[in-house]
Amino acid sequence: PYTKTGEKTTKFGVPFDEVVNVARRIAAEPRLVLRGLAMHIGSQITDVAPYHRGTVKLIELVTAIRAAGINTLEALDVGGGLGVRYHNEKAPSPKAFADAVVPAVQAAGLGLLCEPGRYLVANAGVLLTRVLYRKHAGGKEFVIVDAGMNDFVRPSHYNAHHDILPLRDGKREQETVSVVGPICESGDFLALDRKLPSVAPGEVLAVLGTGAYGFVMSSTYNQRPRPPEVVVDGDRYYVARQRETLDDLVRGETAEPTTWYRA
Ligand SMILES: Cc1ncc(COP(=O)(O)O)c(C=O)c1O
The missing domain is CATH 3.20.20.10 (Alanine racemase)
Structure with missing residues (x-):
């Protein structure tokens, strides 16, 4: 559908x-x-x-x-x-x-x-995300990363498969893990039961193929400022969109009424 x-x-x-x-x-x-x-x-x-x-x-x-x-x-x-x-x-x-x-x-x-x-554009984009923690629970291995479904919703929304690679080179053991975000939803995942090289907290992972339906489908759900967008051209790059701040999220909000209108 x-x-x-x-x-x-x-x-x-x-x-x-x-x-x-x-x-x-x-x-x-x-x-x-x-x-x-x-x-x-x-x-x-x-x-x-x-x-x-x-x-x-x-x-x-x-x-x-x-x-x-x-x-x-x-x-x-x-x-x-x-x-x-x-x-x-x-x-x-x-x-x-x-x-x-x-x-x-x-x-x-x-x-x-x-x-x-x-x-x-799909394969021109990569989402970089850092591993926050590892967790073993219910017989499963979880890799918890700092990108959530708000940043990249395709896996959760379409059950889409996106390859994930660690940036650090080198041979390591493969293991089956679920790569999940830090948001309060069980649908907050980037990959479920995926065979990946073993990764540790602090490492950066690349989620591939995020150039289409990536940033444009992102949201600030869970009060999460969105990441920057960086354009890379060979060995040079520039920041095409700044990382959002908390101020960006609340801009336009009014905490106290200045005027009450009559319906
Ligand atoms: C009318 C129309 N044209 C083009 C597209 C682009 O499709 P896609 O990104 O899958 O190539 C869409 C997306 O749904 C669309 O609705």
């Missing part, structure tokens, strides 16, 4: 069998011109076949819209959602994606737009 957007029962878009009627209404409006059709079938799609099927369906609509006497279409937008490799997924190549959609769009004499958000 979290990443499928193209099904009839979701809140998105115009149902396939209503599109031509909507196109007619647009064409009847003097201020509107129907220049394109757009689809968005979902997110983190690692197979290009659904893009091919979706494009063919869009072309069916183009044919129907043109048959209705509307000849203003210029382009098709085949959406975003192209999957990336987080762990062992097979991410499609841009060429495979192009092969799946371009021929049909070209044959229809239309331009092509796409919105591959995650594909461009």
Whole structure:
């Protein structure tokens, strides 16, 4: 339910069998011109076949819209959602994606737009987090780190797998641990029952693939100021967003009423 957007029962878009009627209404409006059709079938799609099927369906609509006497279409937008490799997924190549959609769009004499958000940035981002404590409880090993679900919600929200690596090199034993944050929620985890090299308090871990749906989905839940964002270019870097402070969190709040309004 979290990443499928193209099904009839979701809140998105115009149902396939209503599109031509909507196109007619647009064409009847003097201020509107129907220049394109757009689809968005979902997110983190690692197979290009659904893009091919979706494009063919869009072309069916183009044919129907043109048959209705509307000849203003210029382009098709085949959406975003192209999957990336987080762990062992097979991410499609841009060429495979192009092969799946371009021929049909070209044959229809239309331009092509796409919105591959995650594909461009997901693997450009890394979340660095420090190990605070180790805990053994209930037969489990926990590595408690200073990043929580408020900083990076994908594991908790989507049950997403993100590889985690210690920054320090060197051979060490592997162990099965759960990497969890310091927040008061059992959903506050970055990895559950994960085989990792044994890590100690004070060490820094890198959570990979956090460039998409990372900082932008973060929150200040549990009154936690958010971390800085640092842009790295080869051997140089700059702080693109400062670490938040407690003052940032309370800015805009008013503890004592200065004016009571009447409802
Ligand atoms: C309309 C639209 N375009 C593009 C995207 C980007 O998707 P993704 O980041 O999975 O490529 C989304 C995300 O849901 C979207 O709703």
